[in-house]
Each structure stands twice: as C-alpha cells, then as structure tokens.
Amino acid sequence: MLKKVLLGSLGAALVLTAGILLGHFGIQRGSTAPDWVMDVTQDVDEALIQKFIAEVDNIAIQENLRELTKVPHMATSPGDEQTVQYMLKRWQDPDTGLDQAWREEYKVYLSFPDPNTPNKVTVVSPSDAVLYTAREKEKAYSSDQEDPEVVQPYAAYAPAGHPKVADTQNAINAAPYGVIGVLVYTDPWDINDGKMSDNNETYPYSWYMPPSGVERGSFNTHYGDMLTPYLAAKDDTYRIPEKNITGIPPIPTQPIGFEDAYALICELGGEPAPSEWQGAFNCTYNFGGPGFKPTSNFNNSDVKLDIYNREELKNSANVMGVIRGSVEPDRYVIYGNHRDSWVHGAIDPSSGTSVMLEVTRVLGRMVKQGKWRPRRSIIFGSWGAEEFGLIGSTEYTEEYYSKLSERSVAYINVDIAVFGKSKSVKNKFLFTMTAYEQWVKTPGSDSSSVYDNWIRYFNRTSPAYGVIPNVGFLTGAGSDYAAFIHFLGITSMDISYTYDRTKTRARIYPAYHTAYDTFDYASKFIDPGFTSHQTVARTAGNVLMRLADSLLLPFNCSDYAETLEGYLSKAMELYTDGLAAHMISIEPLQTAVRNFRSAAARLDQLIRDSDLANETPLKVRRINDQLMLLDRAFLDPVAFPDRYGYRHVIWASSKAGQATFPGLADAYTRAASTGLDNDWKEAHRQLSILIQAIQGAAHTLGDTI
Amino acid sequence: MLKKVLLGSLGAALVLTAGILLGHFGIQRGSTAPDWVMDVTQDVDEALIQKFIAEVDNIAIQENLRELTKVPHMATSPGDEQTVQYMLKRWQDPDTGLDQAWREEYKVYLSFPDPNTPNKVTVVSPSDAVLYTAREKEKAYSSDQEDPEVVQPYAAYAPAGHPKVADTQNAINAAPYGVIGVLVYTDPWDINDGKMSDNNETYPYSWYMPPSGVERGSFNTHYGDMLTPYLAAKDDTYRIPEKNITGIPPIPTQPIGFEDAYALICELGGEPAPSEWQGAFNCTYNFGGPGFKPTSNFNNSDVKLDIYNREELKNSANVMGVIRGSVEPDRYVIYGNHRDSWVHGAIDPSSGTSVMLEVTRVLGRMVKQGKWRPRRSIIFGSWGAEEFGLIGSTEYTEEYYSKLSERSVAYINVDIAVFGKSKSVKNKFLFTMTAYEQWVKTPGSDSSSVYDNWIRYFNRTSPAYGVIPNVGFLTGAGSDYAAFIHFLGITSMDISYTYDRTKTRARIYPAYHTAYDTFDYASKFIDPGFTSHQTVARTAGNVLMRLADSLLLPFNCSDYAETLEGYLSKAMELYTDGLAAHMISIEPLQTAVRNFRSAAARLDQLIRDSDLANETPLKVRRINDQLMLLDRAFLDPVAFPDRYGYRHVIWASSKAGQATFPGLADAYTRAASTGLDNDWKEAHRQLSILIQAIQGAAHTLGDTI
Incomplete structure (x- = not known):
C-alpha cells in the first residue's frame, strides 16, 4: 500500500508539472505576457554602459580633432562647409553612424570683414579725446555677462570731460558718454599670469597667449538671429528692420593683441589709473587724458580705426543626427555642440565636436551591430554660427518649439570639452546626478573617479547630502544650452574638464578665441594624449545613456x-x-x-x-x-x-x-x-x-x- | 481494472487542471501577463455608455433646476454662496458624488450697485446734445464681439455736431466723440419678433420678453480678473492700478427695458434714422438731433443717469470635483460651466449646471457602486463670476497653467444647455466627433438621433465626408471655454440645444439676462418636460465618457x-x-x-x-x-x-x-x-x-x- 501511494503521488506530481508547464507556456491568451512587456519595463543595462566607457578611445578623439582643425571654419566659410560634410560623412557611416543624419539651413544675419571695400572709417582723435583704459573684467562688463565668451577687458577712447566713462560697466555703456569706438585687448596679467615674451614664455613654449594673439568675440544681450526673434530664419521669414536691432554695441569694438595695446597704453598721458586697472605692462597705466603723453612719439597723433565689416544674410547649417528610441521614441535626449570657430578653433569648439564624434562612433557602432538601441530617442546637433550669438541652436529651438517642448527630457552641451591640463571636471547643470561620475575614472588614474576628483576640487555642503560636488547654474547664455534652458525650459547640462584654478589667474585657456587655438596647441598644452577628452566623452556618454535608457529618469x-x-x-x-x-x-x-x-x-x-x-x-x-x-x-x-x-x-x-x-x-x-x-x-x-x-x-x- | 483507470484518469485530469490553473495564474514571471496588461489596453465599454444614457433622467434635471433657481445667485451674492454649498453637497454625496470635491477662492475685481451711496451722478442734457439711436447689432458692436453675451443694441447721447457717432460701431467707440453715457435696450423687433404687449403677447403668455425686461450684460475686450492679468487673483497677488485697466467702456452703459426705451425714442426729434435702424415701436426712430421733439413733454428735459455702481474686490469661488482616472490619472478631461447668474438665471447658467449635476450624479453612482472608473481623470468645474468676464475659469487656468497644459485632453463647456423648444443641437467644437451623436436620440423621438437632427438643421459639405453636421468654431470669448482654448490651447467644445432659427428673428431666447429667466419660464417655454436637457446631458456625457475611456483619443x-x-x-x-x-x-x-x-x-x-x-x-x-x-x-x-x-x-x-x-x-x-x-x-x-x-x-x- 505504501508503494502504491508513493507511485501515485509521483505520477500526480508529474502530471501536475505537465499542467503547470502547459498552463504557463502553452496557453496564448490575454493572460500570457505580450512581447512588449519586457521592453517597456527594461531599465538601463550597466554592462552596456561599461562597454561604452571601455570603447571610448582617446586616440580616436585626437584624430577627430586633427581632421576638424585642418582648415579654419568660421560660420558659413568654405571651411565650415567642409566641416559640415565631414560631420555628415561620420554620422552617415554605415558601420559607425547614426540612424539618420541631415543638414538644416537657416539664412542668418552675420557680420564679415570685406578687405576690398571697407564699410566705413572711424577716426578717433586723441587730440580731442581722452584715452581711457580698463583691464579688470569686473569693471569691463556688467555682471549678467558673466560668461568668458563675452567678458573681455577693454580700452576706450572718449571725449574729455566725461569722468563717468571710467565708471561705466562696459563698452556699451560708454557710448552714451561720447565714446565712438572701443579697442579691446587681453592683458597678460589676466590671461598669462604676467608672462609676455614670445622668446620663451608664450606659445609655442607654453600655453600662454603670444603678444600677437587677438581674442575675438561677439557681443549681444540677446541671442539667436538678430533679425528674426522668435521665428526660425527661413528664406521668406519676416525680418525686422536693421535699425530696430537692440542689444548690440552702437559703436565699433576692435580686439587687438597685447603687443599693440602695449604700444598705445604705455604712451597714454594723464593721471594714473587706479591700482586695480594696472596690468602686466612695465609702465604706469594712465587714464590718458587728453591723448598721449606730450613726450610720446604719438603726441598729436590719431588712432585710426578702419571698419571693414559688412552685415550679410548668409546660409548657416545645423547638422542633425538621430538614434531612434525603441520604447519611447517620442522622448528626446538632445546632445549638441557648435561647429563654427573663430579661426581653427581646436579647443573652441572642436574639442567638444571631437568628443561628440567619438560618442556617436561608439554608440553608432553598438546600434549598427544590433547590440543596443536606446529606450528614448537621441538627437545630436552640430550647431552653426554659435560665435555670432548662439544662432544655429536658437533657430532650431524656434523652428521645432512645440515638438521639443513636449518631448525633450534633457539637453547636454559639450562645447569646450577640456580647458586645461589639471584635474577637475567643471559641470554646470540643473539636476544633480552625482552617482554617475563614479563610473568614470579620471585621466591617468586607475583608482579615483571623476566624482572623487570633482568633489576634491569643487564641492559644496548640501543640507541633504553633506559634502558633494558643486554644480554651477546655467544662468547665462555662454553656449548653445541657452535656448534650451531659458527659452524652452528643457533641463540642461554643460560638461567640461578644466584646470586647477588655484594655480593660475587665467580666466580661460590663454589661446581662447585667438588664431593660436590649434591642434598643435591643444595636443601639446591642453591635453597631451587626449585622456581628458576621453574622460569627458565617457562622462557625457554615461549621462546620455542613462538619460536615454533609465526606466525612471535620473532627476531628483x-x-x-x-x-x-x-x-x-x-x-x-x-x-x-x-x-x-x-x-x-x-x-x-x-x-x-x-x-x-x-x-x-x-x-x-x-x-x-x-x-x-x-x-x-x-x-x-x-x-x-x-x-x-x-x-x-x-x-x-x-x-x-x-x-x-x-x-x-x-x-x-x-x-x-x-x-x-x-x-x-x-x-x-x-x-x-x-x-x-x-x-x-x-x-x-x-x-x-x-x-x-x-x-x-x-x-x-x-x-x- | 477499468474502474481504476477511469478513476485514475479523472484524478490526473483534476490534477492537470489544477496544474494548468496554477501555471496560468499562479506564477508571476516575465512570461506571464502582469495584471495591468488588461487595464492598459482596455477600450471604451459601450455597455457602460448605454447604461449612462439610459440613466440620465429628465425629471432629475428639472429638480436640479428648481433647486438652483430658488434664489438669485449673482457672483459673490449670498445666493451664490448657497449655490456653492449645494454643488458641494451634491458632489460630496456618498452615494452619487465624485471622488473629491472642494472650493477654490479668488479675490476678484467686480462692480456692484450700492443704492445707499451712489457713486456719482451723470446728467446728460439733450439741450446741448443729440440723442442718437441704434438698434442693429451689426451697427452696435464691432465684429469681434460676436457673442450674444455682449451684443446689444444701444442708444447713445452725444453732443451735437458729431455725425460720426452714428457710424461708430459700438458704444465704446462713441466715447471719443463725446458720448458720456449709453442707454442700452433690446428692441422687440430683434428679440420678440415684434411682439410688445404684456397683456397677452409676452411672458407669462409666451417666451417673449415683457416690456419691463432688462437685458443685462458686461463688456470687456479681455477676459479674466481685470486687475491680475496672467496671475491668479489670490489675496497677495500684484494688482495693476485701476487706471491701467483697458478694454472696458470709458463711459457708463445702462441697460433699460423696451418700455422705457419706447418712452424716450418715440419722443426724439431730428431727422429720421436710416431704415435699418427702425424697430418695432409704432413711431419713427429719429436721430434725435438736438434733443427731444419740440412738441414732446420732454422738450427741454434732461435724461438723468444715476450711477450707483462701485468697484469692489470680492471673493469668488470655483467649485471643483474630480473622478480619478484608473490607468492614466495624469490625463484630464475637463467639464465645466459657470454657476453665477445675473438674477435667477434659470437658463443662463443653471440649465447647464442642472445638466452637469445630472451627468455627475449618474457617473458618480457608477463610480461609487464600483461599476466604472474612467481610464483618464475627469475634472468638473463650477466656475464663479463668469458674467463679469469669465473670471472663475480664467483664474483657474492661470493658477494651474502648467498642470493643465501638460495633461488636459479636452474641455467641454455646457453653459446655456437649451436655448429653446425646437429640434437642433448646436455644437461649437474643434474636432469632429460625428459618430457619437448617433448614440443619442432626439427628445421625444425613438428613431432619429441627435446626429440626424443636427445634420438636418445645420450641415455643411465636407470634401472628405460629403454632407455632415456643421460645427462652429470657438473663436470668441462667449463662455468659459475661452481661457481653455485661447490661452491654454486645450481642444474645447461647447454644447447646447437650440431652437429652429428659421422660425424667429430672436438672436437668443428672449428672457436672456433678464429677471424673467426663471424656473417657471424655463419649464413652460424653453423645455417643458426637460427632455431637451436630457438630450444635452446624454450627448455631453457620451462625449465625456469617450474622451475619458477611449484607448485612442477620438480626435481626427x-x-x-x-x-x-x-x-x-x-x-x-x-x-x-x-x-x-x-x-x-x-x-x-x-x-x-x-x-x-x-x-x-x-x-x-x-x-x-x-x-x-x-x-x-x-x-x-x-x-x-x-x-x-x-x-x-x-x-x-x-x-x-x-x-x-x-x-x-x-x-x-x-x-x-x-x-x-x-x-x-x-x-x-x-x-x-x-x-x-x-x-x-x-x-x-x-x-x-x-x-x-x-x-x-x-x-x-x-x-x-
């Protein structure tokens, strides 16, 4: 009897098992999970993130930069068009490209020199004017222009009898006091830690700006194409009359190198300027009133400022690329950088573009090999005409306003990817995503993470977390994040790697916006070996993948x-x-x-x-x-x-x-x-x-x- | 042996079944459908819609209206507060109420008469003025005030020598020409098909306006609280100075009954006004220049206009109620109507409120009985102070701007539910939802649907569909849909049942905005038996349930x-x-x-x-x-x-x-x-x-x- 019972039980167990299997796998009704159930509940795959981090290659970034800096590529120049073609080639590559890439054109209002037909000539005569100097950026610009892109020391000519000029906060403010032109230079005290000699102190001997380096820039209190506020600058778009443009200086502003500034400033007459105006030149910086010193060779000379610039409507392109999302294609993570430079633009912007191209190469390959497809869609943007006022990115946000506001999860900006050699990552973004950077190691280190390094160099004490990495706020309009955060209200971040600011007074890398911002400079003095670039690419890609793949968005x-x-x-x-x-x-x-x-x-x-x-x-x-x-x-x-x-x-x-x-x-x-x-x-x-x-x-x- | 085998098989079959059940329902792994799969793919349940339609009760609507019209309930009056309490009681009813209901207060700028302390007195003297008359609404108001709420004939006093007054499009425009006050009346030609006698022709003998009926109204080219544009009018909210208010008449406008207008107009001197100005009075409508006829008893008399009104900040409440959505609680279908009236407001607005209360009673009961819960959330709003400029609904949209823009599927407005007895439904909405109305039968008919009836009385030929019901556009600001569609861009509809406009010249039901808009009037002359109200409730509820329950939103x-x-x-x-x-x-x-x-x-x-x-x-x-x-x-x-x-x-x-x-x-x-x-x-x-x-x-x- 015992044996029978055992067999019976065994048989029933087998039958029960068969039943369970049948019920579990064999019945295709509403109660069986549809295929999509796994997809929609899928969270980020940490192994894929590790794979991405491992594949980001410093030498590939270096070669991207070498390619991108072969020719100068100011907005709308032939070099810019070459860069457009290069971006398209990379993003359309069948093995490492994106799902799709294309160009979008806008017709925008820019200003270019025309050497053959000078636009007008302004003669500024010290004989009836006072030459003022100002060096300190705090004095030079109002505080809402806090971004290095637009903060520059200046020297101003102004008629006598207008002491307020010395107190004006910036060149724009000087105009109402009769200033008719402004010469801008970057004092070696501020940018070169006082180094001036091109024999052995400045580039190519160090990262310091040579005496002939001219830091260009643009100034506009608004951003985007100036003739088409709130409207994408298409061919037929309504344009405001040029006379209605606001927010730009009413007087010409000409940047010069400090060798030229030296020649002028050390000859200035008048009372000595206050101590905070004094700089690295081996002379007293005088107010210059009126004109040059009586003993100067320049006495009774004019400073003649020839304006060659003409305003033109020109086509500027954004290059766009996408990786379609698998589960929520209608959610966008956007990653972008501008493409245009002032000259060769190795660091600004091509360090960022080189990083972006490496991020898209690694991700693109994973997509093409069928190893990965993000949950949400990723949009890459290579913006045009940023240096003239964030134009490409702004026109893009105007044209696609509704779609982008409805669907964008975040915008990531990597413009200048690496500011210098030392070890600290500077992040400006709105949500703390502190955990991420623990995944990424600092350059040349096998142990310390970007997170550790960041907290070491730039931290704050939070009521909730104690000491944590500090995160700046994107309150200005220093790069292409402006339209995304300020106009569209899209959570944005701006990532870069920077030098130890306790070691230098330089507010930015010294070749910034000069003709010396070249591949040679970048590879010798900013990031030899391109490991900092690699770290930025890993950090940005890590954040990008988590924003695109996390089941729950990583926002706190x-x-x-x-x-x-x-x-x-x-x-x-x-x-x-x-x-x-x-x-x-x-x-x-x-x-x-x-x-x-x-x-x-x-x-x-x-x-x-x-x-x-x-x-x-x-x-x-x-x-x-x-x-x-x-x-x-x-x-x-x-x-x-x-x-x-x-x-x-x-x-x-x-x-x-x-x-x-x-x-x-x-x-x-x-x-x-x-x-x-x-x-x-x-x-x-x-x-x-x-x-x-x-x-x-x-x-x-x-x-x- | 046979017996044993049979038993064994039976046993195994039982065990197998148990196993199947276990495997099918008992094992929670990836391949078994989670509980929520059924919920998220559930479409609208037609049986529930039929149940709703069957349960909507005409007598219940009638009793709602009887209750709502017991006292006059002008915005912020004690009667309004009673109405607030009644709405809350109904929506908080444990058996037929909503999930939740509450009141929200705003402090808004209104104008009320104060009989004890007249604000100021304006004397308009025909001895130095011309009395102009105008009757036609086309002449009276500019075309963007096309809503019946604000279109009223007017008579204006103005100084002599300003012939342009006669051409002004509206009373507002008259002020710059020296008009210092406006008397408004509704001519029996326009509203009463010429009927004038209170012996047997007008209410209580018919739906026509009695001679003493005064059609009130408000005029404002904007909407919402006038002191707090773009800001919800909370206690501490910034208020613009009263002198900065724009969009309201700079001169007083006083509505009067046609018995008073008759006494004045038929005594006017001057040249005869054009034929299109002539009305139903048995006299020639003269321009009135200057003053009354020399033969008139009024000759050398003034018309004295006493202004009693004072501007006040007063609390006005919206009553809000919700039914939480089960699957997509973060998607809102909003249904609303204003609560305030000019006097008893049986038709405007309480016909709509009675309908809304019947819709919430039937839906509320289905929810409380566990028979139904909508996929999306439903928000009901009983708006305050609409008659003064759509104030309650507008403040609501300002306060909850972000939430509502992000999540609202549609707004349904039912203000005046029934305009009159004959058979046509007037719909103004933006997306055609033509199929719906086929479910709802017309009042007193077992065969023809609202759809059929609509297409019969108000149709158009569409390139895509051929002859279909015509749908008006919500281009104006005639009721509380204004802020939803114009400010928030939420797809909106406005539903009502109206009379056959080929049978009468009345632009609206004649007791509109008068003290005669009572329960008695409504139940005798607008909708005896309340079957038209029932039809509107069924139509609106049908649309509401489909918007809330459809898997795919019914928008084309x-x-x-x-x-x-x-x-x-x-x-x-x-x-x-x-x-x-x-x-x-x-x-x-x-x-x-x-x-x-x-x-x-x-x-x-x-x-x-x-x-x-x-x-x-x-x-x-x-x-x-x-x-x-x-x-x-x-x-x-x-x-x-x-x-x-x-x-x-x-x-x-x-x-x-x-x-x-x-x-x-x-x-x-x-x-x-x-x-x-x-x-x-x-x-x-x-x-x-x-x-x-x-x-x-x-x-x-x-x-x-």
Missing part, C-alpha cells in the same frame, strides 16, 4: 527644492524688510517654496514605494513626465517681455549678482535704487510671477489628480 | 487639416495679390498647410496600420499625446501681445470677419487700409508666425523622430 526633484530654499533664504535676508516697507509680503513665497518641497518629497516617496519595473508602464511614464516637465513649469513668457528668450523665472540671468530669484532680485534692486512707485509695483509683479511659477511647479510634482 | 487630425485648407483657400483668394504687391509671398503658407495635411494623413495611416490594443501601451500613449497636444502647437504667446490670453493663432477672434487665419486677416486688413509700411511689416510678421505655427504643428503630428 528634491534637489531642485534645495536650490529654491537656498534662493528663498537669500531673498528673505535681502528683501523682506524692504518689501514690507512697501506693503509687499514675502510670506506667500515662503509658502510656495514649502509647497514645492513637500510635493517633491511626496513624489520621492511615491517613487520609493513603487516597484516601477513591475507596475504599469504608464505609471513610470507619468512620473517621468512629472520630472521631465518640471523645468517647463518655471517658464513664463510674460515675465521678462523685453528680454528675448528668457522665460525661465529661476535660471534667467540677473544683474543683481545675488544667488537668488533673478526677476525679483533685479526688480527689487531697481526699486530700492530709484524709489519709484512703479518700480516697487514691478518688484511686486515679479514676486507674484515667481510665486505662481513655484506653486505651478509644485502642482505638477504633486498628486497627478 | 485630418479634419483639422480640412479646416486649415479652407482657411488657406480663403486667404489666398483675399490676400495673395495684395501681399505679392509688397513682396510678400503666400507660398510658404501653402507649403505649411500641405505639410500639415500629409503629416495628418501619415498619422492616420499609422493608426489604421496599428493594432493598438495589442501593442505596447506606450504606442497609443504616444499617438494620443500627438492628438492631445495638437492644439497646443498653435499657441504663440508673442503673436498678439496686446490681447490678453489670445495665443491660438488659428482660433483667435478677428475683426476682419473672414473665415480665415485671424492674425493675418486683421493685419492684412489694416495694412490694406492704411498703406503704411509698418502695417505691411506686421502683416508679414503675422504670416511668418502662422507659417511657423502650422509647420510646428505638422512636426508634432509627423514621425515622432
């Missing part, structure tokens, strides 16, 4: 709350009493920030309480949309109506120079200075706009219904 | 293309030559519309080629997002900077009175009239804005990457 909304709280506490410290004196309460702002914090905490709790990989994919999509659209909620197109493209009420640039809400800070500062009732009204209006935006953002983070 | 983007093509062909007919004469090509607009059409066709093809219920739920979500956000793509906040809240470049109101693109039409008309270069520039700018918007919308419909 509580970190945003921390920033708002920091801004709030600064605003309360500076403005509470002054506002109260005008019957304006700051309390609703406190409430708004508190509401934002608790909405963020609730969303974080929801995320912690969820098992997103096993719940409906519409749940993680919903949470991701909340995170993706968070920056969008801070846009207000009527907040700053006179400032093109600045719609983000948290990150807009500010003149007040305080780490707080920009609109409120600027309006308060103005009201406190003028005391005018209308200005206090504007401060109140800015406060209300801000409160509504923060409350609105909190609503988007809160319970969805 | 190719129908949108048809509208754009109609607008384009009108624009080409009217403007091609004039634009070409100013070197502006209309061709890029043709290209844009063509691109939109092919993007729409491709999306339709994709939908047809898809098996959405069996593909990843992220695919249908993606397509739904394309459809949901289509109207959003037409928003441009810099298109009409001087017009509050008008951002939709297709549906914005226009003065040009042409069925074409409003911005282009207005700018072209102006330029053609002034010939000024700047005006032609604006026409070109409007054309470029339009092209970019249509191209942008086409991009959102096109391949997602």
